[in-house]
Amino acid sequence: MITLYLAEDQSMLNSALTQLLELEDDLHVVGSASDGVTAWTEIQQLQPQVAILDIEMPALLGLDVADRIKAAGLTTKVIILTTFAQKAYFERAVAAQVAGYLLKDSPSDDLIEAIRKVMQGQTVYAPELVVNMLSANNNPLTERELAVLAEADKGLPTKTIAANLFLSAGTVRNYLSAIFSKLGVHNRLEAIKLAKQNKWLV
Amino acid sequence: MITLYLAEDQSMLNSALTQLLELEDDLHVVGSASDGVTAWTEIQQLQPQVAILDIEMPALLGLDVADRIKAAGLTTKVIILTTFAQKAYFERAVAAQVAGYLLKDSPSDDLIEAIRKVMQGQTVYAPELVVNMLSANNNPLTERELAVLAEADKGLPTKTIAANLFLSAGTVRNYLSAIFSKLGVHNRLEAIKLAKQNKWLV
DNA sequence: GTGAAAAGATGACATTTGTCATATCATAAT
DNA sequence: ATTATGATATGACAAATGTCATCTTTTCAC
Numbered sequence: 001m002i003t004l005y006l007a008e009d010q011s012m013l014n015s016a017l018t019q020l021l022e023l024e025d026d027l028h029v030v031g032s033a034s035d036g037v038t039a040w041t042e043i044q045q046l047q048p049q050v051a052i053l054d055i056e057m058p059a060l061l062g063l064d065v066a067d068r069i070k071a072a073g074l075t076t077k078v079i080i081l082t083t084f085a086q087k088a089y090f091e092r093a094v095a096a097q098v099a100g101y102l103l104k105d106s107p108s109d110d111l112i113e114a115i116r117k118v119m120q121g122q123t124v125y126a127p128e129l130v131v132n133m134l135s136a137n138n139n140p141l142t143e144r145e146l147a148v149l150a151e152a153d154k155g156l157p158t159k160t161i162a163a164n165l166f167l168s169a170g171t172v173r174n175y176l177s178a179i180f181s182k183l184g185v186h187n188r189l190e191a192i193k194l195a196k197q198n199k200w201l202v
Numbered sequence: 203m204i205t206l207y208l209a210e211d212q213s214m215l216n217s218a219l220t221q222l223l224e225l226e227d228d229l230h231v232v233g234s235a236s237d238g239v240t241a242w243t244e245i246q247q248l249q250p251q252v253a254i255l256d257i258e259m260p261a262l263l264g265l266d267v268a269d270r271i272k273a274a275g276l277t278t279k280v281i282i283l284t285t286f287a288q289k290a291y292f293e294r295a296v297a298a299q300v301a302g303y304l305l306k307d308s309p310s311d312d313l314i315e316a317i318r319k320v321m322q323g324q325t326v327y328a329p330e331l332v333v334n335m336l337s338a339n340n341n342p343l344t345e346r347e348l349a350v351l352a353e354a355d356k357g358l359p360t361k362t363i364a365a366n367l368f369l370s371a372g373t374v375r376n377y378l379s380a381i382f383s384k385l386g387v388h389n390r391l392e393a394i395k396l397a398k399q400n401k402w403l404v
Numbered sequence: 405g406t407g408a409a410a411a412g413a414t415g416a417c418a419t420t421t422g423t424c425a426t427a428t429c430a431t432a433a434t
Numbered sequence: 435a436t437t438a439t440g441a442t443a444t445g446a447c448a449a450a451t452g453t454c455a456t457c458t459t460t461t462c463a464c
Contacts, residue, residue: 012283015309016218023225081214107217142440155392158420171442177422186422187450189391190357346411359450373412379452388452389420 002119005048006032007039007065008081009057013104017052020108027115036060040068048076050099050115055082055089063089066096077118081111086199100124139200140182148175149195152188204321207250208234209241209267210283211259215306219254222310229317238262242270250278252301252317257284257291265291268298279320283313302326342384343402350377351397354390 004021006029008014014032021027030046033039037059043051051069053062066078079100080093093101099118102111103126114124141149151161158176162169176188185191195201206223208231210216216234223229232248235241239261245253253271255264268280281302282295295303301320304313305328316326343351353363360378364371378390387393397403 010215010285010306011309012306012313013212013215013218015311016215016222019222019310020218083212104212104214107213108221109217111214144441152391155387155389155395157389167441168443170444173420173422174424174443175441177424180422185357187357187359188421189354189394192391193357344410361450369411370413372414375450375452376413376454377411379454382452390451 002027002050002115003046003048004029004115005039005043005046005051005076007034007036007051007057007062008032008054009034010054017108017111021112021115024112027112034058036062036065040065043069043074043076044072047074050077050079050118052079052081052111052115055080063092063096066093066098070096079111079114079118079124089199098123102126139198141179141195141200145175145179145182146195146200148172149179149188149191149201152176153192153201204229204252204317205248205250206231206317207241207245207248207253207278209236209238209253209259209264210234210256211236212256219310219313223314223317226314229314236260238264238267242267245271245276245278246274249276252279252281252320254281254283254313254317257282265294265298268295268300272298281313281316281320281326300325304328343381343397347377347381347384348397348402350374351381351390351393351403354378355394355403 004027006014006018006021008017011034014034018029018032021029030048031042033042035058039051039053039057039062040060043065051065053065055062062080062082066080069076069078077099078096079102080089080098081102081104082089083104090101100114100123102114102124106126117124139146147165148161148167151164156164158169158172161167162172165172176191179191180186183191183194185194192201206229208216208220208223210219213236216236220231220234223231232250233244235244237260241253241255241259241264242262245267253267255267257264264282264284268282271278271280279301280298281304282291282300283304283306284291285306292303302316302325304316304326308328319326349367350363350369353366358366360371360374363369364374367374378393381393382388385393385396387396394403
């Protein structure tokens, strides 16, 4: 019998999956949560064999939970279950040595299959991710540029951004200009949109 | 036996729900799709008693499918199943006289219950929506202002916005200025953020 | 049918942005 | 030791943006 914990903040999917997994003779869902903090607390107590974690959850990202599971030395294997194939998330997941990374864009039977494979020691990655990995869309922005862009994203004018980051207004505009040129756009809005699309900016 | 059709583009949820609904003795899923066009085609052929439609799907919105079902005079009852409580969507759904409007933020049992109620002629609306409706956080922007803001949101410069809407650049700036003053902000970015927060802008 | 909004326009002006050249200093890589 | 890169800054200039006053037409409610 494989014991499972499910952390997924979309109730419809959470409850549907829970019931579905329970139908399998060799699977048992010992608990579920719709936020990261609850998940982390309960996983420590229940020590399930496999934890299925959504990434985007209130309070704590699934990836953060994965990090903690690893840091705490639990034997719980982690399967990340998320909506989109985003490189940044996938990289973090790999770094946290998760056992599986599935997309919600695949049928529920894939999840069941993945659980069994993971318990046999295999790692299961959605093929889309691997492809995505190879087509390196790496963040061209430096840390400072990102900081400036993040301020700009708040809708603040140059002066305020400068004040917030203890820079001169000119420097801020330089950074923005550098950002635009790297991203091939011509104003803040476009830069922000692009950076968000690529998840360089949250 | 109630015949169902399920249109949902997130495969994990689609397959999980299909299997779950099939477990109920009085429910039968006659078909499912992950895009609006397929859904519409098959609903016409299969004429299910209830169609469960996601809103955001490729090719055709669930709401569009609902409109067509109504226009074609089918007896198929529609339950909209969507992620967020957005007033605009809800209003369209009510206008299309859908029988139910559920959020994915509710457990799957709610859906099953809703299906049975709908077949008894009841309408089922998520309570969050009704609350949202009453707390009239009414949009102070006119249709035209919204259109301008939507263009601005694409990151386009004034000229291009003007060209796209067949307006003069000056008019566009006037509209933006009017928007800022109504919203109490001083630039596009802030206006867009505020409008999105209030769901006046998608 | 009058009056109030809303849609649309123009022109002028001040401010904010975006671009560019150029410079210093620190650090990391070869 | 030299070179590249990143962080930081200035000054100058052009282009885009935001503000205001003012004007016309259409539409819709009373």
